[in-house]
């Protein structure tokens with residue numbers, strides 16, 4: 091088996107007395123699309139900053155076999171990053187930015203960036219200061235996606251973008267960027283948008299991992315049941331991890347209960363990531379069924 095693209099051993103990130111990231115073990119394999127999902131302040135950006143070598147930390151982190159903090163320059167030849175607070179110089183035009191990227195980044199694919207930009211309203215001579223917030227994000231995304239990086243970190247990449255562009259962004263990400271030799275890590279609050287592209291899901295809460303599973307394992311492990319009223323008592327006896335009521339109907343979520351056992355009790359399905367998130371995180375806050 092090849093070495094993991096990302097490997098974490100006893101990672102801790104502290105600000106003063108607060109430990110904002112505490113991850114004993116984590117591995118991400120090549121070819122994964124990972125969703126790093128958590129509530130506000132959970133530690134997602136802090137964890138990404140450690141992986142990118144932008145922040146100091148305790149413990150051992152390897153990205154593409156390199157120590158991000160001490161080998162950052164080397165690592166950045168194969169890693170690209172979109173920050174949620176991305177800023178570009180106000181005076182620069184799209185063409186100047188393309189020229190700049192082509193001159194400084196050995197793995198920059200200018201044609202790819204131009205193709206990406208041609209699907210937007212950004213003109214070659216548009217200055218950043220004349221672009222809307224969403225257009226500025228589009229410009230930034232075009233530059234980053236066109237870097238032929240092995241690992242791409244996206245921190246809330248579609249913040250401020252309209253619905254059509256958000257969908258197009260993920261489509262382009264899959265078609266123009268992703269292949270099995272690449273790895274993507276995405277943080278977002280818009281989980282429904284990335285659900286269909288993820289291969290691995292990580293929930294983070296208070297800096298700790300609340301769930302880390304492949305999408306395949308999630309489908310095996312978790313089941314949601316719209317329970318028939320006459321079977322409610324039987325279903326509740328199976329210890330659901332979460333329950334919610336919708337227009338008087340109860341939906342229960344189970345972990346490690348075979349679907350076959352639940353089918354006679356109502357309608358079963360694999361939970362959405364959003365519902366799983368609420369179930370797992372509400373549960374850790376004491377709100378379980």
Ligand SMILES: Nc1ncnc2c1ncn2[C@@H]1O[C@H](COP(=O)(O)OP(=O)(O)OP(=O)(O)O)[C@@H](O)[C@H]1O
Nearest residue numbers: 105106110128129130131132133134135136137174
């Ligand atoms: N530079 C800093 N100094 C002190 N505390 C910080 C610093 N950066 C982040 N924190 C704290 O670390 C915790 C995690 O913040 P982080 O930005 O990593 O969360 P997040 O999961 O990315 O949140 P969001 O979804 O709101 O962007 C928060 O409690 C935050 O206040």
